[in-house]
Amino acid sequence: MAFDYDKYIRPGKLPHIWCPGCGHGIVMKGLIRAIDTLGLEKNNTAIVSGIGCASRLPGYLDFCTLHTAHGRAAAFATGVKMARPEMNVICVGGDGDGTAIGGNHFIHACRRNINMTYIVMNNNIYGMTGGQFSPCTPTGAKASTTPYGNPDPAFDVAKLAIGAGATFVARGTAYHATQIDKLIVEAVQHKGFSVVEILDDCPTTYGRRNKFKSVIEMMNRLKDIAVPVKAAEKMTPEQLQGKIITGVLFKEERPEYTAEYAKVIERAKGGK
Amino acid sequence: MDKKLPTIEIIEKYCKGCHICVEFCPTKVLEMKGFVASVKNLEACIKCMQCELRCPDFAIKVTA
């Protein structure tokens, strides 16, 4: 049976604004299927974003949504979660939004281990503003601001999240569509701050500058570089050169922020 | 194998002609007709749903 996405999309919002072959639409569909699997209620679920092409996502969804300031999704989402801890809170946004201007909010949300999910749609570029390099642009790649090749090393978003204290970290790709919803389901079920990085494609501002002849070439690259966690365990570092490990990369249990904060409130009221 | 053919609906006003469904269909059921995807060989469809899952534009629906 065809999946009924319409049930979760605000009437009259399609077609969306994303370019032909932009992976953001594939991620949005994965998120919708995950929400359907989890049975999350529209009135009890907040989807929060900053600014960017990726951050346009909440506008399409018929949930409680917040489209905030550039890089501030995690900050606004923290406010929502503190005021209404019973709500499901999901942040979505791009690599620029989450790791450049919003990098600070991102790492501190990881450190706090507040119970929400953050989906980073990593297309290695500032898509919306015409292709300036982001902290996730690979070394040597071309962007409008690195016409001779990017001298900077790129962030590994998953490693950044693990290092900063996120308690669930997973990675998928826009090519591996069936895996996207599975990772998001697990992330939302995890009690604590969960990060799902989806390697994405921006054919318009990244692909064209970096010698990808088509969307298909970009998709094939995602297909070729992805190695599932289990397969990676059996591979040597040489074999893993140029590959990216996908699946659930990290998971641990640690006290969750809203629960700890409730205890602070109790103490302040004179209990213990 | 189940002989009943699926229905593949392509919503032309949503399709942006990215070629993803055509390229990654394992049995080459789909083709581009001008700027939009279209069904070329329905008999070959194995109902894997990959086209529907990967279409970034909500433009293709497979009902098995």
Ligand SMILES: Cc1ncc(C[n+]2csc(CCOP(=O)(O)OP(=O)(O)O)c2C)c(N)n1
């Ligand atoms: C305070 C502020 N600075 C800069 C901008 C301009 N701006 C808009 S979107 C964007 C980058 C978005 O990149 P990313 O988050 O990777 O999303 P993508 O468009 O690639 O999906 C920038 C720099 C802004 N809107 N606000």
Ligand code: SF4
């Ligand atoms: S500019 Fe890039 S990220 Fe933005 S919609 Fe187009 S392809 Fe997607």
Ligand code: SF4
């Ligand atoms: S369901 Fe599978 S076999 Fe059928 S058209 Fe789609 S991708 Fe091809």
Ligand code: SF4
């Ligand atoms: S994947 Fe979707 S948008 Fe792309 S050509 Fe096929 S039907 Fe059209």
Ligand SMILES: [Mg+2]
């Ligand atoms: Mg980006």
